[in-house]
Amino acid sequence: MIRGTTIVDARGERSGDVLIRDGRIVEAGDVHSATDEPVLAANGRYLTPGLIDCHIHLCHQSGPDPRVITGKTDVRLAIEAAEAARRTVRAGVTTARDCGGRGFVETALRDAIRTGVVEGPRLVTSGHPIMRRGGHMSYYGRQIDGPEDARLAAREQIAGGVDWLKVVATGGVTTPNVDPRRAELTEEEIRSVVEEGSKAGRPVAAHAHGGEGIRNSLAAGVRSIEHGTYADDDMIRFMVEHGVFLVPTLIATRAMIDAGTAKGVPEYAVRKAAEVDGERRKAFSACVARGVKIAMGTDAGTPFNPHGENAREFELMVEAGMTPSQALDASTVAAAKLLGLERDVGLVEPGFVADLLLLSANPIDDPTSYRRNLEVVVRSGTVIRD
Numbered sequence: 451m452i453r454g455t456t457i458v459d460a461r462g463e464r465s466g467d468v469l470i471r472d473g474r475i476v477e478a479g480d481v482h483s484a485t486d487e488p489v490l491a492a493n494g495r496y497l498t499p500g501l502i503d504c505h506i507h508l509c510h511q512s513g514p515d516p517r518v519i520t521g522k523t524d525v526r527l528a529i530e531a532a533e534a535a536r537r538t539v540r541a542g543v544t545t546a547r548d549c550g551g552r553g554f555v556e557t558a559l560r561d562a563i564r565t566g567v568v569e570g571p572r573l574v575t576s577g578h579p580i581m582r583r584g585g586h587m588s589y590y591g592r593q594i595d596g597p598e599d600a601r602l603a604a605r606e607q608i609a610g611g612v613d614w615l616k617v618v619a620t621g622g623v624t625t626p627n628v629d630p631r632r633a634e635l636t637e638e639e640i641r642s643v644v645e646e647g648s649k650a651g652r653p654v655a656a657h658a659h660g661g662e663g664i665r666n667s668l669a670a671g672v673r674s675i676e677h678g679t680y681a682d683d684d685m686i687r688f689m690v691e692h693g694v695f696l697v698p699t700l701i702a703t704r705a706m707i708d709a710g711t712a713k714g715v716p717e718y719a720v721r722k723a724a725e726v727d728g729e730r731r732k733a734f735s736a737c738v739a740r741g742v743k744i745a746m747g748t749d750a751g752t753p754f755n756p757h758g759e760n761a762r763e764f765e766l767m768v769e770a771g772m773t774p775s776q777a778l779d780a781s782t783v784a785a786a787k788l789l790g791l792e793r794d795v796g797l798v799e800p801g802f803v804a805d806l807l808l809l810s811a812n813p814i815d816d817p818t819s820y821r822r823n824l825e826v827v828v829r830s831g832t833v834i835r836d
């Protein structure tokens with residue numbers, strides 16, 4: 451039982467108590483019963499749903515150059531990923547989507563968390579990112595040549611036990627000799643992945659900066675656009691009409707720019723981050739204004755964007771034009787919807803999983819509250835940090 455709290459979720463604010471049984475919320479409001487329950491006295495502190503981060507990379511550890519992964523064994527990745535998962539949930543992220551790892555390490559970790567072997571957020575995973583030969587992130591993903599190979603790559607990920615598929619539709623920032631503005635996969639290649647995914651009930655997320663890559667991804671039927679830097683009016687209209695989500699990951703380029711070459715980020719990465727950063731924020735605010743569904747995601751694991759500092763994205767979304775209430779929706783209800791978990795997580799309501807955070811300041815009044823004022827984390831009804 452959590453006594454005397456102010457509930458703050460995407461449906462608004464109300465004061466009351468929350469009764470939890472078997473990991474789920476059974477009552478929220480004026481709870482009179484259950485006097486023998488263990489009580490956590492909230493003393494007026496703010497109770498919100500756990501955050502949902504729709505874009506992390508548990509196999510990457512936020513060093514200056516992600517290509518360091520090529521020198522590590524899968525066993526090493528697994529040890530590091532387990533520690534990253536622990537930091538993530540202790541920072542208030544109780545559910546996350548991993549958007550690309552190696553050796554199905556992140557998928558094995560998902561299962562280990564589920565069975566209680568390791569502490570971490572509830573995970574959905576996408577296995578190896580699928581890209582064209584020599585494309586962005588090809589140093590650890592599944593490189594494909596043509597639509598039939600793309601189909602095979604999708605089947606391999608599904609056989610590996612993933613929940614989602616991830617395609618790399620354009621170049622990106624952290625790989626040398628690729629251009630974020632240029633398309634890398636064809637529409638046909640992405641469509642093969644979408645078709646294989648839909649047969650198995652696995653939606654597809656597309657890394658896409660440039661316009662042609664976004665267009666290819668939308669035409670092929672992906673469920674979410676990651677980054678979305680050069681989304682124009684037509685693409686935005688399509689996303690609204692078809693319910694395609696944007697996962698903005700604003701923190702990723704900001705972190706690389708702030709660290710710079712002085713901290714060892716490769717020159718090409720800093721330069722490309724600077725080129726796309728302003729464009730991304732413009733596209734983000736256009737998407738917000740036009741009513742695109744937006745789900746919070748950080749790209750945690752990329753350079754100087756460490757696991758456990760995910761809540762910084764909440765502040766950047768507000769800085770780039772969302773109201774704190776919109777940012778709360780993007781970080782809870784909308785994110786849950788993207789992941790197909792909207793009946794389980796994202797609200798403080800009876801029937802929902804008790805993934806809850808207790809904050810000493812209201813995040814609607816102070817967007818830094820998730821980072822500065824997080825005092826208790828409850829995951830599936832169990833206090834894991836207080």
Ligand SMILES: [Zn+2]
Pocket residue numbers: 505507549749
């Ligand atoms: Zn990513």
